[in-house]
Amino acid sequence: MRASPWLMSLAIATGLGACQPAQPDATVAAPAAQQTPPAPVAADADERRYHFQCGDLAVQATYHGQDAATVVVGERTLAMVPAEAASGAKYADAQGNTFWTKGTTDGTLALKGEPERRCTGTGEAGPTPMPAADAAVTDVGFRATGNEPGWLAEVAAGATPQLRVETDYGQRTFAIDNPTQGKDGWSGKAADGTEVKLSFQRTVCQDDMSGKAFGTTAMLTVGARQYHGCGDFAGAPALAARP
Template sequence: MRASPLISSLAIAAALAACQPAQQAGGTPPGASPAGNEVAPPAAAPTSDERVYAFQCGDLAVQATYRGQDAATLVAGNRTFAMANEVAASGARYGDGQGNTFWTKGTTEGTLSLKGEPERACTGSGKEGEVVAAAAPVAATAFRATGNEPGWLAQVSAGDAPRLHVETGYGEQTFEVASPTQGKDGWSGKAADGTDIKLSFQRTVCQDTMSGQGFGATVMLTVGARQYHGCGDFAGAPSLAERP
């Protein structure tokens, strides 16, 4: 008995369908877009752990770019220093292993030490990305002293009208003494709020308890009834390593 043409056609169509590759729902082969074009994966949002702060360090405008907690790039004037985080009992300290260091306590105070140059005190705006105006004149420093735990700073400006600037508590408290009285072993006077301030020194070798750096004077700072101890030196004085 002969098969009808209709039945033969249906059998052939079924056999051909069985040989075709499987398709996704909707007729789209695996791995292809519905239109047959490749679809790019969504772009990841850019992430960055860089933070940029500006400081004025003496006569140098400084830009510090921090990358996380481990590295920083310092642009000081027309020089660039790649630095790594160093151990510090307080604040953040970075160095390049070549005698150049940048030590900050917060984002408004710091110390820049460049090999072969006098140490520079730094001030910052405290705001990320904000530039510190470098046009403002920077008063020359006649004497500078620092101490640790808690961190403090004292500076006596040079010139005909010296001023005594004092910061305690890592810069949280600030005192200004206009025209302090100068004696043979230091300076004294009253701050604007009436606090008695006295900065006295002895010309003896003093070693910083945190950095190990040597200074030519042992210093005691008295603020009201509280005393602070540290090291200091006069402007232009050579480091102990440079002294004969």
């Protein structure tokens, strides 16, 4: 039986079609273009830091935009929020402390229980916060601090020695002129009659918060209450922090 020429042509066409290379599926999506990684978030450019001299106190104020301010007064760090003021920028905290400035050259510091101090701006600070030691009184012969609650005691060296004390995070302050000096410390009576004594032992002491090591162990007695901490004499070599 002879094959139909039409059938033979169809068979050849079919075979040739089967030998053609496969065409890409038009429905397959092309590879996605490489995405550019997001730019890093910039640091807060609206944070400004200034130094002030408020009476006998060196103060550093860091303004976080217009929403908050951190005011460092000696060993105290006060977190403040904006307060109503007729002019200038005024900040306050829940303890009743306020810091009010007009520009960067003039201001007022009011610490609870203390007279207001007039402030003079001494310049814009750099990016690194001012160490607390830089804010301390420079004529200190001995200095001791402690935590929970925070306290500070300084013995001023000079023609008229003075024992200065702050307790309970600065809520109470005492000043004793010409304190009695013994072999292990100083003692005296504050203006309100409170007995105050600062004593020390020459043993290495480690601050329980910062880990910093000091050359003496200190104890402060105010009335019937005792506070424990660490201290050093002015000019004493720094000790390495212990793990």
